[in-house]
Structure formats: structure tokens, C-alpha cells
Amino acid sequence: MEFCDWILERAEKVLAKFPLCDACLGRLYAKLGLGLSNAERGRSIKTLISMRLHALYSRGEVSRDYFENIALNAGSAVASTYTRLFNTSLKPRECFLCRNSITQQLFEKIAVEAIRELEKHSVSSFLVGVKLTGETRDRELQVLLECGINYTESIKREIKREVGKIIRDKSPFKPDFANPEALVTISFNNDFTSYRVEVEVKPILLYGRYWKLARRISQVPWLTSSGVKKYPLSVQEYVEKIFRELLGASRAIIHAAGREDVDARMLGSGRPLVVEVKSPARRRVDLEEIRKHLETWRADPVVLSIEGAASRKTITALKELSKRTSKVYRVCVYSLLGDIDESDLLKLEEVFKNVSIHQKTPLRVLRRKKEERERVRRVYAVKTFKISSTLFEALIHCDGGLYVKELVHGDQGRTIPSFSSTLNKVLIPVELDVLYVERQFDPHGISRREIYF
Numbered sequence: 001m002e003f004c005d006w007i008l009e010r011a012e013k014v015l016a017k018f019p020l021c022d023a024c025l026g027r028l029y030a031k032l033g034l035g036l037s038n039a040e041r042g043r044s045i046k047t048l049i050s051m052r053l054h055a056l057y058s059r060g061e062v063s064r065d066y067f068e069n070i071a072l073n074a075g076s077a078v079a080s081t082y083t084r085l086f087n088t089s090l091k092p093r094e095c096f097l098c099r100n101s102i103t104q105q106l107f108e109k110i111a112v113e114a115i116r117e118l119e120k121h122s123v124s125s126f127l128v129g130v131k132l133t134g135e136t137r138d139r140e141l142q143v144l145l146e147c148g149i150n151y152t153e154s155i156k157r158e159i160k161r162e163v164g165k166i167i168r169d170k171s172p173f174k175p176d177f178a179n180p181e182a183l184v185t186i187s188f189n190n191d192f193t194s195y196r197v198e199v200e201v202k203p204i205l206l207y208g209r210y211w212k213l214a215r216r217i218s219q220v221p222w223l224t225s226s227g228v229k230k231y232p233l234s235v236q237e238y239v240e241k242i243f244r245e246l247l248g249a250s251r252a253i254i255h256a257a258g259r260e261d262v263d264a265r266m267l268g269s270g271r272p273l274v275v276e277v278k279s280p281a282r283r284r285v286d287l288e289e290i291r292k293h294l295e296t297w298r299a300d301p302v303v304l305s306i307e308g309a310a311s312r313k314t315i316t317a318l319k320e321l322s323k324r325t326s327k328v329y330r331v332c333v334y335s336l337l338g339d340i341d342e343s344d345l346l347k348l349e350e351v352f353k354n355v356s357i358h359q360k361t362p363l364r365v366l367r368r369k370k371e372e373r374e375r376v377r378r379v380y381a382v383k384t385f386k387i388s389s390t391l392f393e394a395l396i397h398c399d400g401g402l403y404v405k406e407l408v409h410g411d412q413g414r415t416i417p418s419f420s421s422t423l424n425k426v427l428i429p430v431e432l433d434v435l436y437v438e439r440q441f442d443p444h445g446i447s448r449r450e451i452y453f
Contacts, residue, residue, distance in 0.1 A: 006034075008052060011045050012070065015140075015145045019073035019093035022046065023102045023158070028143070030153035038158055039104070046077035054081055097139055097155065101192035104381040107159070110197060111166035114184045117199040118173050122283045125176035128164045130156040131187040159186065181283065204247070204277040206290070207310035209270030210235055210283040212260070214301035219259045231262060239275055246293045255315045257322035258400050260434045268328070268435035270303075271316055274310045300338065304359025321439075322400050326380065328436035329396045331406045332387075338393050344423050345384035348394065351422050353383040357398075360414040362406050377402040395435070405429045 011025060026042030033041060053070060056062045064086065071082040075092040081088050094100055119127060132155065140155060163186065169327040173182075183200045212235060221237060222230040240252040256273040260266050290306050297304070338445050360374050377399040385393045396404060403415065410418035420427045 004048075007045065008048055010147055010149055012049055012052075012378075014143060015046075015049070015070050015073045016066075016402065017073075017146055018096040018143055019075075020143070021095035021098060021100050021102065022077070024095055024097040024155075025074075027155070027158055028147050028149050028152045030158070031151040037104075037162075038153075043077055046074045049074065050078040050081040053078065054085065056319065057085070085117055090379075096140040097136075097143060099193065102155070102158070104162075106192075107162040107166055110159075110171065110186055110195065111163050114163065114167055114186075114199070115171045115173070117197060118167075118171065118182055118184065121182060121199065121201050121279075122281060123181035123201060124173065126164075126167065126173050126179045126182045126184055127175060127177060127180035128160040128167070129183055129185045129421050130159045131155060131185060131434040133188070133190050135190045136188065136192075161166070167325065201279045205310040205312070205314065206217050206275045206277065206306050207272070207308055207314055208275065208304060208306040209272055209305040209359045210239070210254075210256070210266065210305070212264075212266035212301065213271045215263045216267060217301060218262045219256060220254070222262070233301070235302050238300065239304060242294065242297060242304065243277045243280070244273065246290065247277055247283075249277045251277035255318060257318045257437060257439075258327075261405070261432060264432040264434060266434045267330075268433075269370060269437055269439075270305065271434070271437050272439055274315050274318060275304075275306070276315075325400050325438035327398060327400050327402075327434060327438065328433075329398070330433040330435050331394050331396065331404060331429050332410060332431040333392055333394060333408055334428045334430050335392075336428055338425050340386065340423075342386065342424075344425075345386060345392060348384055348419060348422060351381050351417065352379045352419075354381075355379050355417070356409060357402060358416050359403055359406060360411075362403050362414065375401065378423045379407070391430075400437075404432060 007029065011028070014020065015025070020042070021039075021404050022042035023037075023039040024042065025045060026036075026038035026040065029041050029045065030038055033274065036044075049070065053062060057064070057067050067082055067085075068090070071079040071090055072093050079092050084326065095102075114126075114128075136155070144152060163184075167173055167184070168175055179202075181202050185198045185200065187196045187198070189195070210282050216231055218231045218234045219236065221234045229384070233258075236252070236254045237238045239254055240249070243249045243252040253276045254273050255276065256271055258271070260271070287306065287308060294304055294306065355378065357377050357379055358374060361369065361372050366372065379399075379402070380397045382393040382397075387393060394408075396402075396407070398407075399402070403411075406415040406418065408419045408427050410416075410420040413421075
């Protein structure tokens with residue numbers, strides 16, 4: 001069978017079962033021919049089918065009923081021939097796939113709305129996405145299974161391409177398939193009679209560090225079961241306030257390399273984080289302007305430093321590395337029932353030198369998570385300093401994820417060994433500060449490793 005005959009046979013088979021508009025028929029052959037729209041393909045194929053049916057009917061090889069059914073499903077390209085041949089007018093059926101809605105006029109209308117929405121944001125590049133209902137996808141699958149053709153494209157692909165071309169040609173916005181600044185999403189109902197255009201601006205990702213200079217500040221907003229904030233300030237709320245003011249952002253969230261307790265300060269090196277600035281009204285801002293703006297917030301209990309741009313890979317790396325990198329803590333410890341002497345402090349430094357610590361989920365955490373686990377973390381070194389007969393300070397270099405408070409008081413034997421079990425004393429951590437968070441990578445790809453002790 002000749003290739004052209006094969007195309008016509010398949011198209012006729014589909015039209016015998018489904019009414020299809022020019023675009024929806026042409027889409028079945030979208031990968032054949034260059035420089036043609038799907039509507040042009042479909043119209044051309046229907047014209048050839050009309051000529052073929054005329055010839056076959058004239059030779060008595062097809063019935064009038066068959067001719068009429070194809071004409072009703074194919075529309076004017078075939079119906080006009082049928083009308084002239086039989087002097088009978090027909091009202092073609094509505095397209096099974098798009099209800100005769102997929103037209104160039106629709107693409108133009110959607111593109112104009114998308115441009116209007118894009119102009120509300122400080123973006124230069126875009127990508128178009130399309131959402132269809134499950135019912136629409138089922139109808140498309142029925143047609144594809146019937147035709148069995150390998151040259152098709154989806155309705156989604158056609159809409160994305162055609163609308164994207166119009167936006168490109170009628171606006172300063174350029175398509176970017178790898179890293180668009182905005183995503184234009186077009187959502188249709190079942191029969192394409194209504195749609196919604198939404199523009200989602202890609203967030204700006206910035207790498208930096210934060211310092212928490214006061215206690216009782218959570219990393220993210222901490223809400224009670226009744227929806228009330230447990231602590232008046234969080235690092236995330238502070239960061240969000242900065243970027244609302246600087247970039248007109250709708251929201252900002254933080255992705256940090258671990259977290260410290262609410263009552264612990266984050267000092268020294270600061271904690272690495274990525275700030276995700278959502279829907280910024282401004283995108284064109286250089287690093288120096290951000291740094292100058294941050295200087296105006298230096299008197300606050302949370303200090304933020306931005307070092308440069310980040311990516312989703314940076315966030316993943318931060319989360320993974322936070323489990324493996326080391327930290328340095330300063331803890332002030334009070335002895336409840338007995339004095340502390342220099343021999344006690346020396347013993348702590350000797351015992352907790354490159355030692356593995358076995359910790360069950362702390363009792364204070366079990367109240368929230370209700371899940372018992374045991375983790376093993378390493379303490380590399382402990383340095384101590386006596387303040388009074390009942391008070392001393394310890395610097396602890398350890399793995400990330402170690403529960404430092406429990407390392408001190410033992411958590412009723414759930415942390416082994418602990419300072420309390422080693423000295424056989426009741427020890428209470430009074431103050432806790434994070435002095436150092438190791439960074440094993442550069443966010444821009446330069447490998448690095450910092451050593452504390």
C-alpha cells in the first residue's frame with residue numbers, strides 16, 4: 001500500500017467513528033510535513049478524502065450512508081461535496097476531542113491574556129504549561145487507540161507550542177525551556193469552552209548564612225494545636241520581612257543545614273541556608289544591593305548574610321551534608337548536687353575524645369513525634385572551662401544531629417555515655433550556643449572543607 005493511501009485509509013477509519021475538526025485530525029499526523037499547522041494538515045487530508053469518496057461512490061464501491069457518516073464527522077471539507085452530490089444539506093457533528101474550540105483565534109486570545117499577566121511581573125523569559133481534565137485525556141486516548149498512528153502529538157503540546165509562539169512574537173518575553181523565570185499555566189474545562197490563565201513566577205534562590213543572637217527564636221513559625229504562635233519571632237519570618245521589603249516578594253521560605261533548638265543561639269560561623277524568594281516583584285537586583293539592604297537590619301536579633309545565587313541542587317546538598325558534617329557547640333553546665341573540680345573536667349575531655357554516642361529519641365521529642373529510634377553520633381573532642389564550683393563551660397565538637405542537651409544530662413539513661421553518667425552527677429545544661437557549622441562544599445561548585453579543632 002502506498003504511503004499516501006495508508007494515510008487516507010487511517011484518517012477515514014478514524015472519521016468513520018469520531019467527528020474531528022481540522023486541527024484534531026491533523027494532529028494525528030503532526031510529525032509529517034514541515035511548516036504546516038495541524039489545521040492545515042487536517043484540512044488537506046479531508047479534501048483528499050472528499051475526492052476519494054466521490055470517486056468510490058461514483059463507482060458504487062461505497063454507500064451513500066457511509067459517505068454521509070464521514071461527511072458528518074469530517075465537516076465542511078467533505079460535507080460540501082456530499083451536499084453538491086445529493087443536493088442535501090448537512091449539519092456536521094461537533095468535534096469529539098475539542099468541541100470545535102481549538103482554533104487560532106483561541107490561541108490568540110489566550111496569548112493576549114498571558115502577556116497581560118506576565119507584564120505584572122519583572123520577568124524576561126517564560127514557559128507555557130497546559131492542564132487538561134481526565135475526561136479530555138480519556139477522549140484523546142480513545143482516538144489514538146483507534147488510529148494506531150506513530151506520527152501524532154498531544155493536544156497539550158500543540159496548545160503550548162502555538163500559544164508560546166504568539167507570546168514570543170507579540171511581546172518582549174522570550175521562551176526558555178531550561179530555566180524560565182515564569183510559568184504560564186492554562187487550565188481547561190472538559191470541552192474547552194472555558195479556561196484559566198495563571199502565571200507562576202519562578203522563585204529566586206539565594207545562598208547565605210544566618211546568625212541567631214537571642215534565645216526563644218524558632219527557625220520557622222511554631223504553631224500550637226490551636227493555631228497560636230508559640231514564639232513571637234522566627235528566622236523565616238525575619239527573612240521574609242527583609243525580602244518583602246527589598247523585592248516585593250509574596251513570601252520567603254528558608255532551607256537550612258539543620259536547625260538549633262529554640263533556646264539556643266546560632267553564633268560563630270552562622271548556619272548555611274538557602275532563601276527561596278517567592279513571586280518577587282523585582283528580579284533585577286545585584287548582590288551588592290542585597291548586602292547594603294541587609295546592613296540596615298544588623299541591630300536585629302537575627303542577622304542574615306547572602307553570598308550569591310543558589311539552585312535546587314544547593315538545597316539538596318545542604319540537607320544531605322547537614323547529616324554528615326560536624327558542629328561545635330558551647331554549653332554552660334550546672335551541677336545540681338555536687339561540686340565540680342578540675343579532675344572531673346579532665347575526665348570529660350579524656351572520655352569524650354573520638355567516642356560514639358548512642359541516643360534514643362529524647363523524651364522531649366517523643367512528646368511530639370511519638371516515634372522511638374536510636375541514632376549513633378560521634379563526639380570528636382570536648383574542651384572545658386571551670387566557671388565556679390558548680391558551673392562549667394564545655395565546647396563540644398561533634399557530628400551534626402547529636403542531641404547536645406541529652407549528652408549532658410543523659411535523658412534518664414537514654415543517651416550513653418553522657419556527661420552525667422561519666423561523672424555520676426546530676427548535670428543540667430543551662431545555656432546552649434552553636435558556634436560552628438561545618439561547610440564541606442561551595443554553593444558554586446568549589447569543594448572546600450573547614451576544620452575547627
